[in-house]
Amino acid sequence: MSILINKNTKVIVQGLTGRTGTFHTEQALAYHGSQMVAGIHPKKGGTTWTAENGSEAGRDLPIFATVAEARDATGADASVVYVPPAGAAGAIIEAIDAEVPLIICITEGVPVRDMVEVKARLRDSGSRLVGPNCPGLLTPEECKIGIMPGNIFQKGSVGVVSRSGTLTYEAVYQTTAAGLGQTTAVGIGGDPVKGTEFIDVLDLFLDDDDTKSIIMIGEIGGSAEEEASEWLIEQAAKGRKKPMAGFIAGLTAPPGRTMGHAGAVISGGKGGAEDKIKEMEKAGIVVSKSPAKLGEALLAAIG
C-alpha cells in the first residue's frame, strides 16, 4: 500500500509543453511506467506532445485546451502544475473547478495573495492540493509525480513527509541505505500558505498498514510542526501511534531573514527551531541533531 498515489493514478500535466514540464514528464514516464495521460495548453488543444529524451522517448501524450476536457477524456484523478508563478494559481483554480481530486503544484514563487485565494476556493471543494513550491510525491516502483530523483527510492515501510525538497532526498537516501525503504514520500513545500500540512499527511500514514514508521522533516517558520506534535499526542492517546524520527532545519538561522523558502522565517519571536524540536520530542519523535543521521534516528525510534 501507499498513500495518495499508486500504480493506478492517472496524471494530467498543466504546463507540459514548457521546458520544466517536458523534462519532468519524460522522467516520470521512465519511472516504472507512471501513468502520465495528458497535457494542458489553452491554445494547443488537439495537438500532441512527444517525449524526446529518456527511456520513453517517442511516447505521445494528447494535449487538451482545458483540464475539464482532459479529465473527461482520460479519467485522470490527479494533476501536476508546472505553470510559471504568474499563472500557477489560475491553473490550480482550473483544476479545482474541474473537480480533480489531487492537485500537485511544483512551481516556486507563487505570490501569497494568490495562494490565500486558492485556499479559500479549496475550502468547499473536493480537491486536495499539495504544494506549491514542493518536489511532489513518489510511491516507489509505482508512481512519480514531480521532481524527486527516482533512483534513490526503494519500496519499503517508511513514510516520509517534508517541507524541504533536498532534505526529503536525504531522508529517502538514508532510509534506503538503512534497508527500510519507503511507502510514499510527500513534499508539502516551503511556502507559508500551502495546500497540505503535516497533519493531513501524518493522518494518512497512520492509517496506511504498510507504513510502519514515519520521518517528518520541518524547518523554521510558522507553527505547523508544533500543531502536528500536539495532534500526534492526541492520536497516541487514542492508540494511533507509529515510531517517528524527525529533523528541523534552521537551528542556526538568524531571526527576521527569509532562508530561501518563502515560509522559512523566524518572525516576531515565533517559528524558531528550538521550540519545534521541544514539541516534537514531547510527541515521542526522535529528533536528530544531524541531518546526516535521519536513518539512524529512525532505527533508534523503531527500537
Place this chain on the structure above:
Amino acid sequence: MNIHEYQAKKLLQSFGASVSAGVPVLSPGDIDAAVDTLPGPVYVVKSQIHAGGRGKGTFKEAGPDAKGGVRVCFSADEAKENAREMLGKTLVTKQTGPAGKQVNRLYIEDGADIDRELYLSILVDRETSLFSFVASTEGGMDIETVAHDTPEKIHTIGIDALTGITGADVDKLNAAFELTGQAATDGKTLFPILYKAFVDSDMSLLEVNPLVVLKDGSLRVLDAKVSFDGNAMFRQPEIAELRDKTEEDEKEIEASNYDLAYIALDGDIGCMVNGAGLAMATMDIIKLYGATPANFLDVGGGATTEKVTAAFKIITSDPNVKGILVNIFGGIMRCDVIAEGVVAAIKEVGLDVPLVVRLEGTKVQEGKAIINNSGLNVIAADDLDDAAQKVVKAVKG
C-alpha cells in the same frame, strides 16, 4: 522587500489613508526648505532606516547623552539643528546589530496632537491561511511584549479573501480599538483602505504602530512599516522601484542578480548548497561540529555553470571565509554542472582556503571525475557528516 516609512506613508496616502504632512530629506542642503514647508510649531525628525527601535537607538558619532533616532522638536530652528546632527550618522538600534546603519534619509513630519495610541497590523496568518488584522489598544509599544504579557489585549480578525473586508469586520475592529464617535466613523473608511492597500500592493506585512486618535477625535496613521511579497514584485513594477539598495548587503545584491538565495552571516565557513532546507541543515551541521557558517547559499534546482561560478565568487569575496563546503544532493541539479562551475570559478579567482566537496545524486560519478581530474586541491567527502567534519577540521586544525 522592505521600504522606508516615508515611502509607506506616501503609498497609503495614495489609497486615501490619513497621514501627517511630511517631507523626505536625502541631502543636508534640503533640510531648511523641508522644515520651512511644514506649518509647525511641532516637528518630528525621523531617521529612515530598514530597522525598528529607532526612537530608542543611539548615534555612534554622538555622545551617550545625545537623543535617539526619532526626535520631537518645538521650533523650526531646533528641527533643522537636529536634522543636521542626524543625517549621515550611524544609528545603532536593537535591530541593527552593533555595527548600526548609516542614516542616508530623514523624514521630517508635522507634529500630531495625540489623545490615544493604538496598534494595527495586517499580515498573512499562516495558521488560518487568511489575511488578518491584528488590533490592540496598546499602541506605541513593542507588540511582542504586549502579546507575551497581556495576550487578552490582542485581537485577531481574519478576512475572507473571497468577500473582502465586510461591515461586520469593521465593527469588530472598532470594538477591538474601543473607538467611538468621529474615530469610529473614520475607522469605517480607514480599515477598508488599509486592506485594499495591502491586497492591491501585494504586501506581506503592514504595521501601523501607532495608529492614533487625535485630540480632535479623528484617526491617523502615525507610523507605517511595510514589507512586500518578493514573489509578487513581477506584477508591481512601481513598488519594485522603491527598493533602497543602500540598505542591503552588497554580496546579497550581487547574489540576487543571479537569482541565488544568499544571506551573509558572521562565521568563517562558506557554504554552497542546493535546496533551502539542505542549505539550512548544512549550516546547522557545521555548528554541530563546533564552527560557524559564513553564509546561507541556495543555488536552486536549475543552476547553470555560470550561476555556480557566480555563487563561488560571492563566497570567496567574503574576507572572513577560512574554508568552503560545497554540499550537493543532485535531484534535478546535476553534479557535473556543479563540478564544472566550481572548477571554472577556481580557475578564474583562485583558491586560498581549503575546499571540501560532497556530491550525491544525479551524475555523481561524472561530477567527481571533473573535480578529481581538475588538478585542484579539493578534499572529497563521502556524505554530509563526513563533509562537515572535514571542513571544520581543515579550518580549525
